[in-house]
Amino acid sequence: MPAPVLVTGAAGFVGSHLLELLAADPPEIVAWLRPGTEPLLRGTGVHWVTVELHNRDEVRAAIADAQPSAIYHLAGVPHVGDSWGHTRETFAGNVLGTHHLFESLRRSALSPRVLVTSSATVYSPADHALRESDPVCPNNPYGTSKLAQEMVAMRAWEDDGIPGLIARAFNHVGPRQAPSFLAPSIAKQIAAIESGKFEPVLKVGNLEPRRDIMDVRDTVRAYRAMMQSATPGVPYNVCSGQAVRVKDLMDAFIQHAKVPIRVEQDPARFRPNDTPLLLGDVTRLRTDTGWQPEIDLGQTVEDLLEYWRHQLAA
Numbered sequence: 206m207p208a209p210v211l212v213t214g215a216a217g218f219v220g221s222h223l224l225e226l227l228a229a230d231p232p233e234i235v236a237w238l239r240p241g242t243e244p245l246l247r248g249t250g251v252h253w254v255t256v257e258l259h260n261r262d263e264v265r266a267a268i269a270d271a272q273p274s275a276i277y278h279l280a281g282v283p284h285v286g287d288s289w290g291h292t293r294e295t296f297a298g299n300v301l302g303t304h305h306l307f308e309s310l311r312r313s314a315l316s317p318r319v320l321v322t323s324s325a326t327v328y329s330p331a332d333h334a335l336r337e338s339d340p341v342c343p344n345n346p347y348g349t350s351k352l353a354q355e356m357v358a359m360r361a362w363e364d365d366g367i368p369g370l371i372a373r374a375f376n377h378v379g380p381r382q383a384p385s386f387l388a389p390s391i392a393k394q395i396a397a398i399e400s401g402k403f404e405p406v407l408k409v410g411n412l413e414p415r416r417d418i419m420d421v422r423d424t425v426r427a428y429r430a431m432m433q434s435a436t437p438g439v440p441y442n443v444c445s446g447q448a449v450r451v452k453d454l455m456d457a458f459i460q461h462a463k464v465p466i467r468v469e470q471d472p473a474r475f476r477p478n479d480t481p482l483l484l485g486d487v488t489r490l491r492t493d494t495g496w497q498p499e500i501d502l503g504q505t506v507e508d509l510l511e512y513w514r515h516q517l518a519a
Contacts, residue, residue, distance in 0.1 A: 220244075258298075282350070320432055324348060410470065420498070427443045449502065
């Protein structure tokens with residue numbers, strides 16, 4: 206029987222979409238989730254295991270039991286804005302958990318390909334499309350934790366021969382994403398307005414930043430492509446290569462709304478430090494893996510609105 210594929214953080218937003226993508230593949234899937242959490246999507250043919258990545262012994266035992274052939278390491282703390290007020294939790298979730306994972310592989314003498322989901326927030330702010338060779342100097346705690354996570358993966362490859370694959374993900378959105386993020390926040394508010402639960406006022410933060418935004422279903426396809434052919438120890442931008450102004454994204458949602466809506470900026474939704482432009486150059490990913498995005502932003506907007514309409518109706 207072939208060794209299973211392991212997905213950490215499988216209970217979350219990105220994990221649910223990755224499980225859907227991998228479900229058609231022959232290998233068994235072992236899915237880790239944190240104690241006290243429930244999966245957004247159970248999936249078929251998935252073996253769920255509760256593992257606390259902060260606990261070295263739990264991780265070591267779970268790795269020895271799974272003996273995975275490949276690992277998608279999605280687990281971690283995902284929110285940039287929250288990292289200012291929860292710095293300790295951010296570093297524990299993103300750095301300590303990753304350290305325990307690679308340490309357990311080392312002790313078990315295992316060397317599967319391990320895809321680590323880093324972030325575009327590791328880069329120094331720039332006024333151009335960021336290349337993987339551009340300077341890294343995060344301007345928030347989340348980005349700093351992600352850069353440290355990359356360093357753990359690079360050390361595992363250089364010192365121990367464990368192939369760490371580094372995916373610098375830019376903004377990705379889609380159904381099941383928590384409404385603490387921009388796009389689902391807008392979609393949920395509009396769905397609530399349409400159903401009469403809210404006044405016809407959309408509350409938003411800073412509308413001027415431009416972001417490289419991609420559908421999460423294209424993101425997990427990129428992760429699978431990287432698992433197959435990306436070079437270990439080398440970072441890859443996972444992005445669309447196109448920048449969208451936040452106001453234009455908001456307008457796209459409003460155009461699909463079923464009722465008239467006016468907009469109010471909410472100071473509480475502004476971040477302490479908001480990068481004006483976050484855009485990626487996706488040449489390396491396309492060249493090395495052949496990956497191309499398939500879902501346009503208009504489809505993503507429609508799917509997000511339908512998801513939240515269904516959720517509120519339920």
